Amino acid sequence: MHRPVLLNEVVTMLEPRAGTRFLDGTFGRGGHTAALLEAGARVIALDQDPAAVEAARCFAPQIASGQLAVEQMNFRELATVAERTGGFDGILLDLGVSSPQLDCPERGFSFQADGPLDMRMDPARPGTAADLVERLNLTELTRLLFDLGGETKARPIARAIVDARRTAPIISTLQLAGIVERAVGGRRGAKLHPATRTFQALRIAVNDELGALDQALAATPAALLPGGRLAVISFHELEDRRVKRFIEHHSQPELRAAGMAFGQPNPDYCFQKLRRVDPSPEEVTANPRARSARLRGAIRL
Numbered sequence: 261m262h263r264p265v266l267l268n269e270v271v272t273m274l275e276p277r278a279g280t281r282f283l284d285g286t287f288g289r290g291g292h293t294a295a296l297l298e299a300g301a302r303v304i305a306l307d308q309d310p311a312a313v314e315a316a317r318c319f320a321p322q323i324a325s326g327q328l329a330v331e332q333m334n335f336r337e338l339a340t341v342a343e344r345t346g347g348f349d350g351i352l353l354d355l356g357v358s359s360p361q362l363d364c365p366e367r368g369f370s371f372q373a374d375g376p377l378d379m380r381m382d383p384a385r386p387g388t389a390a391d392l393v394e395r396l397n398l399t400e401l402t403r404l405l406f407d408l409g410g411e412t413k414a415r416p417i418a419r420a421i422v423d424a425r426r427t428a429p430i431i432s433t434l435q436l437a438g439i440v441e442r443a444v445g446g447r448r449g450a451k452l453h454p455a456t457r458t459f460q461a462l463r464i465a466v467n468d469e470l471g472a473l474d475q476a477l478a479a480t481p482a483a484l485l486p487g488g489r490l491a492v493i494s495f496h497e498l499e500d501r502r503v504k505r506f507i508e509h510h511s512q513p514e515l516r517a518a519g520m521a522f523g524q525p526n527p528d529y530c531f532q533k534l535r536r537v538d539p540s541p542e543e544v545t546a547n548p549r550a551r552s553a554r555l556r557g558a559i560r561l
Contacts, residue, residue, distance in 0.1 A: 263291070263359070263541065263546070263547040263550075263552045264289075264291025264354075265354070265543075265547065265553045266289070266293075266537065266539055266543070266547070266550070266553055266555050267292065267295055269537045269539075269555055270292055270294050270295070270352060270491050270493070271296070271299065272553065272557065273320055273491045273537070274296070274352065274489050274491050274533060274557075275350070275489060275555045276296045276299035276300070276301035277299055277300055277301065278300030278301070279300070279301075279347035279451055280300075280302070280350065281301065281302045281304070281345065281347075281348050281349055281446065282296050282298065282302070282303045282304040282349060282350040282351050282352065282392055282510065283303070283305075283306070283338065283341065283342075283350070283351045283352070283394070284302050284303055284304070284306070284354075284491075285306050285307060285335030285338065285351065285353040285354070285476065285484070286306070286307060286352075286353060286354040286355070286358070287307040287312050287313070287330060287336060287351060288307065288354065288358040288359075288360070288540045288549065289358070289359075289360055290305070290315065290316060290318070290353060292352055293305050293319070293328065294401035296350075296352075297319075297322055297327060297328060297428065298547050301330050301349070301370075302326070302327050302328070302458040303327070303329075304328075304329045304330075304331070304345060304348075304557070305328065305329070305330045305331070306331055306332075306334070306335050306337075306338075306341070307330070307333075307339050308332065308333065308334040308335075308381050308382040308385075309332075309358075309361065309381050309383075309561065310332055310382070310383065310384075311360065311364075311383060311437040312358070313330055313331070313332045314536060315360075316328075316330040323398055323483045323513045323554050327497040327528065332382075333400075334382070334472055335353060335472065335476045335515055336471070336472035336473075336475040336476050337525045338351070338475075338476045338479045338480070338483055339382075339479035339482065339483060341536060342479065342482065342483035343424055343485075346487060347482075347483055347484065347485045347488070348483055348484055348488055349469040349484075349485055349487070349488045349489070350454060350484075350488055350489045350490070350491070351480055351483060351484060351488070351489075351490050351491070352491050352492075352493075353473075353476060353490075353491070353493070354426035354493045355469070355473065355492065355494050355495060355499050355521075356469070356491060356495040356496070356499065357369050357381070357463060358391075358496070359549060361381065362549075364535045365433070365439060365491035367379070367380075368369065368388070368389060369438070369459070369463060370433065370434055370459070371433045371434060371437035371453065371459060373433075373545065374433055374435075375390075375432065375433050376390070376433075377390035377393065377430065377434060377435070377436055378388045378390070379459075379462055379466045379467070380466055380467065381467050382467075385466075385467070387466060388442075389436075389462040389463070389466050390429070390430060390431050392404075392462055392466060393421055393430045393436065393462070394424065394425060394429060394430070394437060397422075397453050398418050398419060398422050398561060401417075401418035401422065402414045402415050402418040402455075404456065404461050404462075404465055405417055405418060405458055406472070407461075407463045408461035408464045408465055408470075408498065409457035409458055409459075409460045409461030409464075410457055410493075410496075410497065410498075411443050411457040411461065413443070413460060415441050417439075417440050417443045417444065417458055418438050418445065419443070420440070420442065421436075421439060421440075422440045427458055427491065428500075431508060433459075435513050436455065437453070437454075437455040437459075438456070440454050440458050441453075441454045442453040454455045457532075460496065469499075469530070470498060470499070471496055471510060472491045473499060473502055473503075474502065477492075477502070477503065479480075481528075481530045481531070482561065484560035485553060485560065486560055486561070487559065487560060488559070488560040489534075489557060489558070489559050489560070490507075490531075490560070491555060491556075491557040492555070492556050492557070493553055493554070493555050494552075494553070494554050494556070495552050495553055496552060499523075500554045500556070501517055503554075503555060503556050504536075507531060507533050507557075507558045508557055509526075510528050510529065510530055510558070511526060511529070511531045511532060511533040511558060512524075512526050512529060513525070513526060514526055514531050529561075530560060530561050531559065531560065531561065532558060532559040532561060533543075533557075533558050534554065534556070534559065535556075536554060536556050537554075537555040538552050538553070538555070540553060
């Protein structure tokens with residue numbers, strides 16, 4: 261069963277109630293959306309994955325009543341939706357790959373079972389992970405694995421990939437996972453599979469996840485109504501660092517460079533920062549995929 265991460269904490273942070281309008285930027289299977297609807301809010305839910313939009317059929321009564329609208333769209337288009345609707349009392353961005361995507365071998369996100377090396381959240385998007393693995397040269401692969409995966413053994417992994425593809429195309433998840441595992445000498449008691457960071461890096465690149473996040477965050481100040489609330493759930497350091505810096509910058513009334521006695525007014529000041537929330541030990545035990553989740557939020561001044 262799909263478990264929405266930090267569900268109670270998200271509801272507490274966003275404070276949905278009757279008469280308010282919210283944007284759920286990543287519908288997934290509707291766990292967070294359902295909680296917003298239950299509180300009486302109206303919701304526009306976006307998801308770039310057509311399978312997620314199809315799953316929204318179980319919300320037919322709320323869609324028919326106009327309380328919920330679900331659209332196949334990347335949340336990077338948040339500004340367009342806000343302009344069309346007049347803004348939101350709350351915005352939720354639940355980042356990264358969803359459990360249903362991970363659990364479907366045909367999508368190619370996981371090495372737990374064999375599947376095509378795809379990783380596209382929107383199957384209509386051009387370019388798969390297999391295309392990247394085939395096209396990038398040694399230097400480009402090394403940089404991608406290090407920059408987007410934090411992979412400290414990026415060079416030997418990239419070298420192993422380049423050597424392997426000379427023999428045969430790398431087209432499946434287990435094929436790539438095996439290449440990575442052999443390149444770094446196996447698991448040797450490590451908690452993470454050796455291919456975890458490689459798969460993360462490829463997935464982020466295939467879906468331009470960081471570019472989409474930056475574009476969505478930049479649109480939130482104008483998309484939120486006064487007093488509106490932003491909540492963002494991230495799952496790895498690259499995402500969390502971006503969210504943290506964005507909220508902190510927009511929460512500072514003054515900017516002060518090193519050596520300056522006085523600060524200058526911050527033209528981007530518009531947020532009150534909220535406290536970061538991590539999953540409880542009980543939630544991590546019940547849902548291990550929640551262990552790396554971080555929830556950050558802000559209130560539009």
